[in-house]
Amino acid sequence: MNNADKKLKVALIGAGGAVSSRGRAEGFQSAGSWGLQHARIWEARPDVDFCAIVGRKAARTEEKAELFGTKAYTRIADMLEKETPDLISMCLPNQGHFEATLEVIQSGYPLLVEKPLVFSLKEADILINEAVKRNVFFAINFNHRFAKPVQLAHAAIQGGKLGELSFATWRFGGEGSSDHPHANLIETQCHGFDMLEYLCGPVESVMAEMTDKTGGGYRTLSLALRFENGAVGSLVGSYDSSYAYPDTHRVEINGSLGRCVIQDTVKKYTFHAAGNEVGESWEAGYFNDADRDFHRTFDNHIEALLQALRNGEAPPVHASAGYRALLIAEAAIQSYELGRRVRVEK
Numbered sequence: 001m002n003n004a005d006k007k008l009k010v011a012l013i014g015a016g017g018a019v020s021s022r023g024r025a026e027g028f029q030s031a032g033s034w035g036l037q038h039a040r041i042w043e044a045r046p047d048v049d050f051c052a053i054v055g056r057k058a059a060r061t062e063e064k065a066e067l068f069g070t071k072a073y074t075r076i077a078d079m080l081e082k083e084t085p086d087l088i089s090m091c092l093p094n095q096g097h098f099e100a101t102l103e104v105i106q107s108g109y110p111l112l113v114e115k116p117l118v119f120s121l122k123e124a125d126i127l128i129n130e131a132v133k134r135n136v137f138f139a140i141n142f143n144h145r146f147a148k149p150v151q152l153a154h155a156a157i158q159g160g161k162l163g164e165l166s167f168a169t170w171r172f173g174g175e176g177s178s179d180h181p182h183a184n185l186i187e188t189q190c191h192g193f194d195m196l197e198y199l200c201g202p203v204e205s206v207m208a209e210m211t212d213k214t215g216g217g218y219r220t221l222s223l224a225l226r227f228e229n230g231a232v233g234s235l236v237g238s239y240d241s242s243y244a245y246p247d248t249h250r251v252e253i254n255g256s257l258g259r260c261v262i263q264d265t266v267k268k269y270t271f272h273a274a275g276n277e278v279g280e281s282w283e284a285g286y287f288n289d290a291d292r293d294f295h296r297t298f299d300n301h302i303e304a305l306l307q308a309l310r311n312g313e314a315p316p317v318h319a320s321a322g323y324r325a326l327l328i329a330e331a332a333i334q335s336y337e338l339g340r341r342v343r344v345e346k
Contacts, residue, residue, distance in 0.1 A: 008047065008049065008306065008310070009048075009083060009086045010051065010088075011050075011052040011085040011087075011089070012089045012091065013053075013091070013092065014035050038091050039068045041299055041302050043068045051070060052070055052072070052085070054074065054075070054079050057074070058074050061073070061074060071083075076100060077103070080104075080107050087110045087306075088104050089112050090104070090112065090114060092114070095119055095180060097114075097116070098126075101113055102127060108136060109136070110138075113138075113139070113140050113322070115191065116322060116326065117322030117326060118326070119326075121326060124322070124326050127319070128319065128320060128323055131319065137314075138315065140315075140317055140322040141298065142190075142194040142195075142321055143300075144191050144297065145198055145297075145301070145317060146297045146301045146304070147266045148282065149267070150195065153199055153251070153253065153260045153269060154199055156258075156260055156271055157199055157253065160257075162253065162256075162258050163257030163274075164255055164256045164257075165200055165201075165229060166254050167231055167233055167254050168233040168234075170192040170195065170196055170234070170235045170237075170251050171235075171236045171249065171251075172191065172249045173241030174188075175239060175241070175242055177239070178217065182329065183219075184217075184218070184237055184239045185218065185237065185329050185332060185333070188237060188239070189221070190326070190329065193325040193329070194317075194322075194324070194325050195251065196235070200229070200231060200253065201229050201231075203228075205331070205342060205344060206223050206342060206344060208222070208332040208333070208335040210332075213240075216239075219238060219239040219240050220237070220240045221236070221238070222235070222236050223235040223236075223332055247263060258271060258274050259271070266284070266291065266297065268281060304316040327345050330345075331343065331344045
């Protein structure tokens, strides 16, 4: 895997809903068609041989395969046997991750999965343990980490620019529907758990309030967090909001020497030194379409992932980060049910 000139064979398991050539570009702009982002990236990269798409329905899978110039399969085992890819890219319905992921891991193939890892800790344990036994390259797509404002915040914190961290807040609200009572917490706010731990270190404990006021499960929640480094934090997440609203996503991190703020993941980063009304900010320039496009955060992740795979290194975001997010979510559920603070398992 260290041959820099060799094209890597990549297969995609799942590619979202049906899409026509007319709707292809439009589909790329939808949060609900993330499988098309996988296909877009693999088709476009000159260092990748996009060898296959696996889907459940033959006609629809063949349509997608033709659209992206690759081959169609309806069984994972058949694709693995005939294609022997260097990497499996997986984008399946949120509650349908476990069986297909386990099949790929047990076959020994490197893989990238979408968040959430799974919805149950029992299944997560099986996946992680099976991957460890086989020394499988096992990545998860927490692509928010690769947004320019997040990278700037991470560099500022690691460089000591904020000093000792005191508190962090995360707010993320949009639309969503699921038959799982904790869908928003597990499948969407996992980005928040990963981001906060990436920036501020491990979460030690959590105390939760949730509401099912609008029906369809606990669609809105508010968490109080304590980090292992002594800082505290809050997370507010909702499916009772809209991604159409400006400032639907906001991260604020305060320390003894300053504060940084991330707006709408890719839109803006600001830093103020403590007590200073004059700060510094980053926003994508006029021609900088790549950094202002949320979808391109996935491209950035793939660039780092393929480099790690070629070099025989660990993934830039290991699937264990998905396990951590699920551990925090489970602690939040326990906290709400018990009415008290709950420590996050290690």
